[in-house]
Amino acid sequence: MPDSLDTSALGMPVELGQIGRDLKKLWDRDAGATTRASLINFAVHCEGSGTMSANTELIMELTREHACRAILICCEPTAPEARVRAWINAHCHLSRAGAKQICCEQISFLFEGDTQNRIANIVFSNLDSDLPLHLWWQGVFPDPIDEELWARVDRLIFDSQAWTSPRPQFTRLKDSLTHANSRLTLCDLNWTRSLHLRQALAQMFDHPENLDVLANLQTITIAHAPEYRSTAILLTGWFAAQLGLEFTRADGTGFIFQNAVGGDTRIAIKLEAGRSISRCELASDRGGVQMQRDAAGDFFRVEVRLPGDRTYHHLLPAGSNSTSSLLLEEIGGGGQHRVYLKALAAAEPLL
Amino acid sequence: MPQPCNVVIFGASGDLTYRKLIPALYNIAADGDLPAALSVVGFARREKSDDSFRAELKEAVGKHSRQGLNEELWESFSERLFYHRSEFGDLDGYKKLAERLDQLDAERNTGGNRLFYLSVAPSEFGGILEKLAEVGLNKARDGAWSRVIVEKPFGSDLPSAQELNTIVDTVFQEQDTYRIDHFLGKETAQNIMVLRFANSIFEPIWNSRYIDHVQITASEPLGVEARGPYYESSGALRDMVQNHLLQLLCLVAMEPPTDLKADSVRDEKVKVVRALRPMSPEEVGENVVRGQYAAGAINGKEVIAYRAEDRVSRESMTETYVALKVHVDNWRWADVPFYVRVGKRLPKGGTEIAVQFKNAPSVLFNKDAAAVGPNVLVIRIQPDEGISLRIQAKRPGAALRVEPVKMDFHYGTSFGKASPEAYERLLLDAMSGDATLFARRDEVEGAWRFIDRIEEAWHKNETPPPLCEYEAGSWGPTEADDLLARDGRAWRRM
Numbered sequence: 001m002p003d004s005l006d007t008s009a010l011g012m013p014v015e016l017g018q019i020g021r022d023l024k025k026l027w028d029r030d031a032g033a034t035t036r037a038s039l040i041n042f043a044v045h046c047e048g049s050g051t052m053s054a055n056t057e058l059i060m061e062l063t064r065e066h067a068c069r070a071i072l073i074c075c076e077p078t079a080p081e082a083r084v085r086a087w088i089n090a091h092c093h094l095s096r097a098g099a100k101q102i103c104c105e106q107i108s109f110l111f112e113g114d115t116q117n118r119i120a121n122i123v124f125s126n127l128d129s130d131l132p133l134h135l136w137w138q139g140v141f142p143d144p145i146d147e148e149l150w151a152r153v154d155r156l157i158f159d160s161q162a163w164t165s166p167r168p169q170f171t172r173l174k175d176s177l178t179h180a181n182s183r184l185t186l187c188d189l190n191w192t193r194s195l196h197l198r199q200a201l202a203q204m205f206d207h208p209e210n211l212d213v214l215a216n217l218q219t220i221t222i223a224h225a226p227e228y229r230s231t232a233i234l235l236t237g238w239f240a241a242q243l244g245l246e247f248t249r250a251d252g253t254g255f256i257f258q259n260a261v262g263g264d265t266r267i268a269i270k271l272e273a274g275r276s277i278s279r280c281e282l283a284s285d286r287g288g289v290q291m292q293r294d295a296a297g298d299f300f301r302v303e304v305r306l307p308g309d310r311t312y313h314h315l316l317p318a319g320s321n322s323t324s325s326l327l328l329e330e331i332g333g334g335g336q337h338r339v340y341l342k343a344l345a346a347a348e349p350l351l
Numbered sequence: 352m353p354q355p356c357n358v359v360i361f362g363a364s365g366d367l368t369y370r371k372l373i374p375a376l377y378n379i380a381a382d383g384d385l386p387a388a389l390s391v392v393g394f395a396r397r398e399k400s401d402d403s404f405r406a407e408l409k410e411a412v413g414k415h416s417r418q419g420l421n422e423e424l425w426e427s428f429s430e431r432l433f434y435h436r437s438e439f440g441d442l443d444g445y446k447k448l449a450e451r452l453d454q455l456d457a458e459r460n461t462g463g464n465r466l467f468y469l470s471v472a473p474s475e476f477g478g479i480l481e482k483l484a485e486v487g488l489n490k491a492r493d494g495a496w497s498r499v500i501v502e503k504p505f506g507s508d509l510p511s512a513q514e515l516n517t518i519v520d521t522v523f524q525e526q527d528t529y530r531i532d533h534f535l536g537k538e539t540a541q542n543i544m545v546l547r548f549a550n551s552i553f554e555p556i557w558n559s560r561y562i563d564h565v566q567i568t569a570s571e572p573l574g575v576e577a578r579g580p581y582y583e584s585s586g587a588l589r590d591m592v593q594n595h596l597l598q599l600l601c602l603v604a605m606e607p608p609t610d611l612k613a614d615s616v617r618d619e620k621v622k623v624v625r626a627l628r629p630m631s632p633e634e635v636g637e638n639v640v641r642g643q644y645a646a647g648a649i650n651g652k653e654v655i656a657y658r659a660e661d662r663v664s665r666e667s668m669t670e671t672y673v674a675l676k677v678h679v680d681n682w683r684w685a686d687v688p689f690y691v692r693v694g695k696r697l698p699k700g701g702t703e704i705a706v707q708f709k710n711a712p713s714v715l716f717n718k719d720a721a722a723v724g725p726n727v728l729v730i731r732i733q734p735d736e737g738i739s740l741r742i743q744a745k746r747p748g749a750a751l752r753v754e755p756v757k758m759d760f761h762y763g764t765s766f767g768k769a770s771p772e773a774y775e776r777l778l779l780d781a782m783s784g785d786a787t788l789f790a791r792r793d794e795v796e797g798a799w800r801f802i803d804r805i806e807e808a809w810h811k812n813e814t815p816p817p818l819c820e821y822e823a824g825s826w827g828p829t830e831a832d833d834l835l836a837r838d839g840r841a842w843r844r845m
Contacts (some may be wrong), residue, residue, distance in 0.1 A: 084651030151434030
């Protein structure tokens with residue numbers, strides 16, 4: 001770990017055993033001018049001390065919309081000395097009323113050397129009581145996972161897009177969670193990434209006339225950017241789960257499913273430059289739907305083709321793919337993500 | 352109102368005197384509540400003069416007083432402090448004590464009132480009380496009083512508690528006996544009755560119709576420190592549950608007393624103790640989990656296992672953690688379990704009572720029961736004394752999303768003034784003759800009756816339940832989680 005670690009963004013260094021006392025002092029000092037707010041415990045697990053500043057900025061952005069106690073857990077396992085360091089900080093924003101500042105606290109920990117077995121204890125001892133615990137785990141999961149920690153997490157946020165081998169990661173995750181007797185909600189930012197696309201697509205079929213396209217669906221084409229194959233696979237799983245498609249086989253160009261009427265539906269995944277998912281087309285003998293992300297990336301241009309050469313065009317928001325937007329979307333959206341679990345189950349053979 | 356008196360502390364060279372008793376008296380003086388005519392006599396074996404005793408106490412007050420140390424006030428306060436050296440079994444020492452107290456009565460106009468504080472091991476109680484009786488210090492003069500404060504542990508089981516009570520009762524009357532449980536002196540413990548009986552919104556729902564269960568937790572990150580030998584002979588159940596936690600349970604579960612007189616309140620608490628469902632050895636196996644900490648980490652530092660602690664047996668079977676499912680068999684609490692847990696080397700220190708209400712009906716917002724949690728009223732006894740209520744609220748936005756939010760009341764911020772230490776309140780009450788916050792003989796013995804059955808199942812049973820290991824720094828053994836999981840519940844997150 002570099003000796004020159006810039007900790008200025010992390011706030012005031014504190015002793016591990018005195019965090020509660022020092023936070024209280026922090027608030028007592030500004031009593032009257034600020035209000036401490038917290039609706040969740042938001043823990044962020046990251047690797048490498050160099051990521052702490054960037055994560056702090058992300059947390060600050062998040063606290064504008066979601067009042068929380070943020071706990072940044074950064075691991076530097078290769079550091080020569082085994083020690084844990086801590087800092088406290090406050091992120092304050094003017095309230096809508098403008099009178100008082102609304103502040104959220106951030107506690108940052110740097111676990112250096114072989115100290116990662118102390119994470120659970122330190123997180124537990126610094127939680128805001130009775131509030132849900134959201135844990136954002138950046139990168140790949142450890143093997144084995146810390147069962148005690150995960151058994152107490154309410155929402156586990158991760159991004160499967162960052163995994164080079166998603167299948168073993170998902171398998172490890174599922175096995176570990178079963179073993180840890182955890183009832184946490186899985187929140188995959190890779191799933192959130194396709195939220196606007198899924199919403200836009202679903203919206204196309206609110207009109208009963210368009211449902212014929214789905215009933216006779218023959219091909220689905222998904223175009224994804226080079227690093228977003230897993231996003232496309234999850235989307236494929238969503239189609240399969242929601243349309244009741246049974247995976248039968250894969251060939252060089254995509255996956256073949258048996259549809260509800262016994263026919264074949266092919267889902268082709270294509271690599272194309274552009275945003276994560278730049279294009280999605282559904283085609284049947286009764287028409288089709290084509291969604292294309294526009295060049296700026298802010299909107300989906302949707303074309304619906306129906307029998308009788310009727311064509312309709314729509315412009316729908318595509319959302320942002322930035323990490324902070326995905327996090328805001330995820331934390332603000334909530335829910336049990338049951339559709340995700342169904343989509344994941346359908347996508348597993350394709351990974 | 353506290354009355355003029357002489358306070359005699361037996362065991363005055365002990366830790367409690369320095370850390371709690373004298374700082375408490377000093378703080379009462381700083382608040383202007385200490386009777387002008389009051390003196391304190393420290394009674395102990397070690398050789399000390401009044402001056403050296405005062406010098407040591409000054410340092411202790413500087414360290415442990417919540418109001419710090421004011422030189423001017425200390426000068427005035429310290430004039431009331433005296434040291435009396437004697438062996439506990441030396442009758443001559445007590446005769447001299449009686450003379451000295453008479454002299455102080457005359458000099459300081461303390462009116463012949465005496466308050467004896469037994470801050471010594473229970474094995475010393477009998478000898479001290481006997482000697483006090485022999486020199487007549489247990490008998491008050493006309494118009495005066497003579498009281499005794501007894502520190503825990505008050506016995507180690509029912510027979511020993513009964514024996515101690517008999518000894519105390521032969522020397523002092525029950526009305527003059529003050530069995531101290533410092534938890535009852537804490538502001539929030541006192542506030543439980545106010546919360547319940549001074550607010551009209553809680554009492555109508557304070558029953559099995561609306562309450563799902565109650566959790567009482569006392570956790571601390573500390574290990575046994577230097578108390579290994581004591582802890583080896585007591586364990587978490589005797590050290591904490593028999594007294595502190597059952598007292599808190601009584602305050603939560605009791606019926607409204609007819610008035611606020613000491614015996615009216617204690618009558619209601621005793622009824623709760625009597626209603627505790629006794630457990631058979633099999634039921635102890637099902638409803639009680641005992642654990643002992645293994646090595647682990649607290650606040651980023653490696654800590655050793657209990658069995659590796661100083662003066663602790665390497666094969667010790669003493670529990671440092673205990674979790675119980677307790678039933679109060681009366682109309683109000685039918686089928687409402689009280690889950691009680693206490694442990695050392697847990698991640699966070701704190702004592703809290705959480706009253707968890709039943710879920711809203713499974714309609715409207717609560718169709719998906721997992722999505723909407725229950726209301727929880729949390730009474731924080733220590734630290735950061737206060738009360739919080741978890742309710743459900745709609746998150747702003749077009750979508751209907753319900754989220755838990757917390758309404759929080761902190762004593763520290765709401766009232767500005769720091770809460771007095773428990774010992775301050777209890778000493779003042781003892782000087783005032785108010786025994787409401789002290790345990791009565793039948794309460795103590797009733798609690799031991801309940802606890803003894805668990806101890807017997809652990810130690811006098813051919814097939815005792817296992818002693819579960821837990822890693823220091825964790826929230827206790829997984830078996831304790833299972834205890835609630837079997838009922839579809841979970842320990843709340845502190």
